[in-house]
Amino acid sequence: MKNILLVLFFLTTNLLSAQVPAGYKLVKDTIAFKQKMEAQSKLISTLESDFIQEKYLSVMSEKIISKGHFHFKKVNMLRWEYNDPYKYLIAINKNKMFIKDNGKVSKYDINSNKMFKSINEMMINTVQGTLLNSKDYKAKFYENDKFYLLELSPLQKGAKDFLKVIQLYINKTDYAVDKVKMIEPSDDYTSIDFSNRKTNQPIADEKFIIK
Secondary structure, three states: OHHHHHHHHHHHHHHHHHHOOOOOEEOOOHHHHHHHHHHHHHOOOEEEEEEEEEEEOOOOOOOEEEEEEEEEEOOOEEEEEEEEOOOEEEEEEOOEEEEEEOOEEEEEEHHHOHHHHHHHHHHHHHHHOOHHHOOOEEEEEEEOOOEEEEEEEEOOHHHHOOOOEEEEEEEOOOOOEEEEEEEOOOOOEEEEEEEEEEEOOOOOHHHHOOO
């Protein structure tokens, strides 16, 4: 009996340790971490940054690299602008989504489309760092010397169809999101690295309207 318990102990220990990403350990006080994240997010009214996006598709031999700039303004205003290797623009202004592709502008009502609404909430909450408070995701918390790593798994069926997990890499110095990685059920993924971040600088509302 003692030997069986010992084997079960080692199996359980190995299973738990295998779930922790390499180089990270579990966060012991998740409540304190959430409170700090929430306090920091309340201090940010605007945010802008350069970004490099990497898209991995299993059917392609090379990753797709894109570069651009994004703006965020409370409440619920977001602008993603791709500049290299192509020009593509997405802007969210409260309940409206604008997409500009090849000079053509399309406008959508976010509330009329469940998928758009889900994507909108995910994008806004990711930028604000408040996605971990959403009841639509199950969260796991890890850390190393430089980053907190949040792994968020969707609980809603609609989101599960196109998303397996979101990974947020949060810098320990200022609790800002340095990197986002969105992994699909097929294990294809999109990762976005942010740089040259500016916070609480004036941004005109017109920035979030595309004509």
